[in-house]
Amino acid sequence: MASTNIYACESMTKTDTIKLRNRHIGKSCQLFYRSDPLKIIRGEGQYMFDEEGTRYLDCINNVAHVGHCHPKVVEAARAQIGLISTNNRFLHDELVKCAQKLTSKMPGDLSVCFFVNSGSEANDLALRLARYYTKQKDVITLDHAYHGHLTSVMEISPYKFNKPGGDPKPDFVHVASCPDTYRGRYNVKNCPDQDLCKLYTTEVDEIIKNIKSNGKGVAAFIAESLQSCGGQIIPPAGYFDSIYRSVREAGGVTIADEVQVGFGRVGTHYFAFETQHVIPDIVTVAKPMGNGHPVGAVVTTPKIAERFATSGVAYFNTYGGNPVSCAIANAVMDVIDEEKLQENALIVGQYLLENSLQLMKEFEMVGDVRGTGLFVGIELVKSKECRQAATAEANAIVDRMKNVHHILISSDGPDDNVLKLKPPMVFNIENAKEFLTAIRECLGQYQSTEKKSISAPQTNGVCNLPSNHKFTEKKEILVK
Numbered sequence: 495m496a497s498t499n500i501y502a503c504e505s506m507t508k509t510d511t512i513k514l515r516n517r518h519i520g521k522s523c524q525l526f527y528r529s530d531p532l533k534i535i536r537g538e539g540q541y542m543f544d545e546e547g548t549r550y551l552d553c554i555n556n557v558a559h560v561g562h563c564h565p566k567v568v569e570a571a572r573a574q575i576g577l578i579s580t581n582n583r584f585l586h587d588e589l590v591k592c593a594q595k596l597t598s599k600m601p602g603d604l605s606v607c608f609f610v611n612s613g614s615e616a617n618d619l620a621l622r623l624a625r626y627y628t629k630q631k632d633v634i635t636l637d638h639a640y641h642g643h644l645t646s647v648m649e650i651s652p653y654k655f656n657k658p659g660g661d662p663k664p665d666f667v668h669v670a671s672c673p674d675t676y677r678g679r680y681n682v683k684n685c686p687d688q689d690l691c692k693l694y695t696t697e698v699d700e701i702i703k704n705i706k707s708n709g710k711g712v713a714a715f716i717a718e719s720l721q722s723c724g725g726q727i728i729p730p731a732g733y734f735d736s737i738y739r740s741v742r743e744a745g746g747v748t749i750a751d752e753v754q755v756g757f758g759r760v761g762t763h764y765f766a767f768e769t770q771h772v773i774p775d776i777v778t779v780a781k782p783m784g785n786g787h788p789v790g791a792v793v794t795t796p797k798i799a800e801r802f803a804t805s806g807v808a809y810f811n812t813y814g815g816n817p818v819s820c821a822i823a824n825a826v827m828d829v830i831d832e833e834k835l836q837e838n839a840l841i842v843g844q845y846l847l848e849n850s851l852q853l854m855k856e857f858e859m860v861g862d863v864r865g866t867g868l869f870v871g872i873e874l875v876k877s878k879e880c881r882q883a884a885t886a887e888a889n890a891i892v893d894r895m896k897n898v899h900h901i902l903i904s905s906d907g908p909d910d911n912v913l914k915l916k917p918p919m920v921f922n923i924e925n926a927k928e929f930l931t932a933i934r935e936c937l938g939q940y941q942s943t944e945k946k947s948i949s950a951p952q953t954n955g956v957c958n959l960p961s962n963h964k965f966t967e968k969k970e971i972l973v974k
């Protein structure tokens with residue numbers, strides 16, 4: 495497309511940007527679509543635009559929660575930075591209003607906030623609170639979990655430490671199976687007629703028993719309320735309730751990581767842990783809270799916060815809770831309410847989910863479709879019978895969606911075979927239809943419809959791709 499768009503970036507060609515990036519940015523900072531990366535120069539609502547003005551439908555940006563560059567959020571930032579931005583050792587109304595607004599969305603006793611700048615910082619602080627409260631160090635985490643890039647949270651992130659080259663798991667970290675009932679350790683296929691929830695929660699009970707028998711105690715159990723890195727996992731009903739009971743009985747605290755899934759995304763509730771009818775002791779939030787601006791928080795009970803204060807070590811964070819970040823977070827929470835974005839997630843999410851479920855009937859490759867609100871996963875397998883991960887196909891479809899349809903989706907899960915959707919909350923029915931038309935076309939490219947494939951199932955591990963297909967270099971991580 496010709497670069498006639500008024501927003502086109504005249505200053506540097508994409509090639510020059512890549513050259514400078516290669517020279518000055520650490521190689522471990524990976525790009526989306528590495529063989530043909532996108533240069534995005536502006537965003538609006540659920541759309542992103544490249545340097546040539548090409549519009550992409552954004553189905554992956556749960557950070558731009560209320561839509562890219564929402565005018566109310568932009569104005570809140572502009573107005574506050576023109577007045578003052580300083581640290582939270584000065585009184586400021588935006589800070590206390592933000593804490594009031596955020597805790598008003600939380601159930602139970604979750605009424606005290608600590609502000610931070612990112613999800614990693616939030617989880618790091620949550621661990622400190624838990625460890626100080628319990629005087630224990632051991633943490634139970636879920637397989638495939640990702641809780642951030644700081645050393646402390648990398649230690650509890652199997653998604654990272656189990657990768658080749660990852661640091662070994664510390665002894666004080668205990669990993670329970672991810673409650674994936676489709677292809678997880680216990681699933682409807684290998685454990686038919688069994689109580690899958692019980693199988694998964696019993697594992698955590700065993701871990702607790704082992705920790706105790708080694709003369710130690712439990713500091714915390716941490717989990718995403720719906721595990722996104724694990725491949726858009728919806729735990730079985732009753733899962734968290736059972737684990738929270740066991741962890742509390744053992745003297746530990748429960749941490750819900752809502753960094754990806756909070757703020758109405760699940761449609762039915764403001765926070766995803768509410769779908770399991772539990773109240774955590776500590777909740778961590780970030781990404782959507784700032785709509786692209788770095789702001790996060792740890793929310794906990796007065797009891798845990800007060801105990802932390804007795805350490806005598808002050809909590810100071812230069813930027814955490816600064817007036818600009820808080821003004822932005824306040825604007826984001828206002829927009830969610832004013833524009834009824836939680837309700838939108840429920841309605842559009844339902845449409846998306848129902849129609850994606852239809853894909854299971856049409857395509858042998860679509861093994862499972864799951865989700866709630868605007869959090870949806872489409873799991874691709876070689877065949878419904880074998881449930882072998884269709885990783886190459888998933889990667890190829892992510893590429894084709896971008897190259898042919900200008901729709902951005904990602905893939906994830908332990909075998910990188912789950913197509914993930916977590917679009918900005920302004921995603922509408924038309925967008926869902928556009929996605930469904932495109933994904934049908936892509937699925938059709940890579941696999942025959944059920945009728946044909948039933949007679950010739952892809953169970954030999956050979957990828958059913960056109961011989962001329964060019965793969966994007968395998969990415970390590972596309973979730974964030």
Ligand SMILES: Cc1ncc(COP(=O)(O)O)c(C=O)c1O
Nearest residue numbers: 612613614640641642753754974
């Ligand atoms: C579930 C979860 N927790 C924590 C983090 C870390 O957040 P941040 O990248 O803001 O440090 C992430 C980031 O992707 C995440 O997905």
